[in-house]
Amino acid sequence: xxxxxxxxxxxxxxxxxxxxxxxxxxxxxxxxxxxxxxxxxxxxxxxxxxx
Amino acid sequence: xxxxxxxxxxxxxxxxxxxxxxxxxxxxxxxxxxxxxxxxxxxxxxxxxxxxxxxxxxxxxxxxxxxxxxxxxxxxxxxxxxxxxxxxxxxxxxxxxxxxxxxxxxxxxxxxxxxxxxxxxxxxxxxxxxxxxxxxxxxxxxxxxxxxxxxxxxxxxxxxxxxxxxxxxxxxxxxxxxxxxxxxxx
Numbered sequence: 456x457x458x459x460x461x462x463x464x465x466x467x468x469x470x471x472x473x474x475x476x477x478x479x480x481x482x483x484x485x486x487x488x489x490x491x492x493x494x495x496x497x498x499x500x501x502x503x504x505x506x
Numbered sequence: 507x508x509x510x511x512x513x514x515x516x517x518x519x520x521x522x523x524x525x526x527x528x529x530x531x532x533x534x535x536x537x538x539x540x541x542x543x544x545x546x547x548x549x550x551x552x553x554x555x556x557x558x559x560x561x562x563x564x565x566x567x568x569x570x571x572x573x574x575x576x577x578x579x580x581x582x583x584x585x586x587x588x589x590x591x592x593x594x595x596x597x598x599x600x601x602x603x604x605x606x607x608x609x610x611x612x613x614x615x616x617x618x619x620x621x622x623x624x625x626x627x628x629x630x631x632x633x634x635x636x637x638x639x640x641x642x643x644x645x646x647x648x649x650x651x652x653x654x655x656x657x658x659x660x661x662x663x664x665x666x667x668x669x670x671x672x673x674x675x676x677x678x679x680x681x682x683x684x685x686x687x688x689x690x691x692x
Binding site: 484497 | 535537570571614621672
């Protein structure tokens with residue numbers, strides 16, 4: 456049986472600190488491959504309709 | 507052989523699809539798609555998308571809304587403190603490629619679709635990060651880091667490593683437009 460889907464992730468202590476620092480940071484680590492994936496994803500997202 | 511994105515079709519799972527023969531080589535993930543995915547979808551916990559290439563099911567992924575609840579951190583050892591903060595997240599709950607099609611960019615293309623859902627959610631309801639609990643093996647983790655620039659975060663256990671990608675970390679000039687496109691307005 457597969458592990459149940461956990462919807463919430465609670466971070467405390469050093470895990471919380473690392474997360475806060477990551478979210479606050481303006482540094483962008485992008486590989487050439489991920490940059491391409493992101494670019495294509497943004498274009499594709501414009502074709503989605505929710506309403 | 508690399509399969510281009512446009513050669514794949516993405517369809518939302520429903521009762522009409524036969525997924526009984528799908529195998530990615532991991533029994534836990536195979537069990538999810540065969541036994542759990544439809545129930546999660548009926549309960550509106552997650553939605554599963556099937557990926558087809560030339561009428562063959564070659565992969566799937568399941569996504570759900572999630573939340574990261576980062577608790578307050580006291581200043582310590584010269585490091586600053588932080589207040590508690592919650593972020594809405596798109597959780598990639600499962601993703602797998604048919605064994606015979608692994609290494610042909612199916613996973614990369616499915617990840618592109620996942621991020622596209624994330625960027626669309628950013629516009630419509632708010633979504634800051636994509637998170638995934640990746641299988642703890644080098645190949646899987648390197649895949650997410652290479653194609654999604656995911657970072658390790660949170661606790662890991664014996665079998666999984668939590669990975670995170672901030673959708674706001676986009677190079678200048680490539681940020682998504684916050685206005686609805688003409689297509690979306692129609």
